Amino acid sequence: MSMSTTAQPSTESKESRLxxxxxxxxxxxxxYFKGKFIAEDVGMSPKEIGALMVKLSDSVSDLEIEKWSYTSATTWRVAPA
Incomplete structure (x- = not known):
């Protein structure tokens, strides 16, 4: 079964997947996580994850999303709101 027929490369699906x-x-x-450690799980680059996390922190009401630390790579903290 080919995945290319169902995979939607739009930002919308990446956002909802994340x-x-x-x-x-x-x-x-x-x-707590760094983008590079979940990149494979969600099928995105750490850079894409970082950009989406910023977007989600403004738009998602049922999760608390915050940048936690910046050492080497951003660590994100996510918790149920």
Whole structure:
């Protein structure tokens, strides 16, 4: 089965995929991560994840999203709101 027919390369699907991933992972409490460590899980580059996280921190009401630290790569903190 070819994935290319169903995969939508639009930013919308990447955004919703990242949102779903974060909601699933933060269900049990807070989550700390660097983009490069979840890049493979969500199928995006760390750069894409960083840009989307900034966007999501403004638009998602059921999650708390904040930049936690900047050492070498940004660490994000996500928790249920």
């Amino acid at each position: 949102k779903r991933y974060l909601r699933d992972r933060a269900e049990d409490g807070e989550l």
